[in-house]
Amino acid sequence: MKRIKILVALTIVLLLAPLSASADSQAASRLAQLLKPINNYEANFEQFILDGSGNRLQRTEGKMWLSRPGRFRWEVNAPYRQIVVSDGEKVYLYDPDLEQVSIQPLDTRVTRTPALLLSGSADALTENYRVSRAQQGTAETFTLVPKTSDTLFESLKLTFDGETFDALQMTDSTGQQTKISFDEVTLNPSLEESRFTFEIPDGVDVIRQG
Template structure:
């Protein structure tokens, strides 16, 4: 079954007890995200069913520059690109010879792939945020406030204040878990990463909704 990127795993195995910090979760997440200007990383993504069986896996690279600019490239097993220039989002499927174009939706409940590139205020306005800490690992659980969302729960994990993992659970019990590596925070990124030129001889679908 072909992977369709559902942007954007965590495993807390240490024996020390977890400290739940629900009251200050949104404030703490805002502090961490406000310091994030650019982010580049490699990723490994797994999609699991409700029983934990692996359905799909993929790997690739990502780049982001806040606000609103993002590039997500899946290298294997199937190539795919998702690029945001801050105004529009382009989904390129080379195998299908198809590009889907839509306006960047500032409601982050509708664009989980762009979670990190949006404003922290939008994020905490759109989700109820709880916070758990285990040593220098901090996990934020985000539950959408509205019903019209792509997932029921999102978890963001920071290791030593550096974003390192993302997990999304949908209403069917399916889980998308993404681990990041070779991370660089607030480095220089060529703006060309956020420019997408539609290839010749592809079908272009424009989604105005």
Template sequence: MRDTQTLLSSPLSLAAAALGLTFATPAAWANDAAERLTERLEPLESYQATFEQQILDGSGQRLQSARGEMWLSRPGMLRWEVEAPYTQVVVSDGNDVYLYDPDLEQVTVQPMDDRVTHTPALLLSGSINDLTASYDVVYEQESGEDVFTLIPNSADTLFEELSMAFDNDTLTELWMMDSTGQKTLIRFSDITQNGSIDRGLFNFEIPEGTDVIREEL
């Protein structure tokens, strides 16, 4: 498990020198790393967890923290509810993505284009073949956890690096860095993989009186 101090000392690189970590095995070649990641993600049909999220600026100062719950089901379905310190809901039904802010009484609707699906949570709900084709994958093992770092092949993504940590076959953490140097760490708990999820969670009904902003391709 990485702590916040580790994140502050590194731009989310998994280089041992930068993080000061001792790895049980050396980094694998890219094709082997992609195969290992596929082995972890391909059986994942659904995922439910609570989460804690921290956002840090380029100097390591904490900008924001939040907690909530998420549900994910392949292909392309996601519900992400931020419960504190504010309320926000993101829902994908596989065709459109709804971002609902109840305080503003506003919902933004976006089609599921490539850029939207490259956001971290939706990326997990997509095609594994697309994932490993769109990113270079590096694998390392730290204290029994399998850590995969994804580096985009193109510039049209929302992050420079995205790393996933697995305890055995269970996804426990995501952390990423964007082009501004901003870092985000998401830790999952109370995890259920491949459990039964009510499909109604992925249908979003726009509340009456809510302003709707539709973003087209």
């Protein structure tokens, strides 16, 4: 479950990267157009994890801050507090209840996971995913399907209401879905550098990966 949370947070960060105009389809070009103005992003979120039959496994809520390239802070407030922070080089997952911090490198090679989408490149987008677009009213939904099978998800859906990125849905190979909706969105707010710095609390267990 922790791995899913890290990947989801990274996914959002990497989709906030500039995408070039050389996208090879109208859908990818439109997605690039919507993502290009986003440098910083702040929002509240609500996340649901559903099994393959649509039964709810978990609900969480919290707040997130993003700044490209590769920096984010993802705070889960309920039902259990967790903090995920990336400073652009390392990712820190802090679980206060377990008094544990996991540290791993921010892997910029993860184009086959949701992670790289939010701060990766347009070339990575079109080389690694098939992109399609559907519109209903003011809502536009983009579906990204990996071109290779060695991925941690089967599809990723991004929904914009007008020009605002407000929902994400990820489905893995077992049919499990992670759905995230955003509200109280602030586009390109001024964010302090300290927001993306994590100070390891005294007395906690530290697990270093990679």
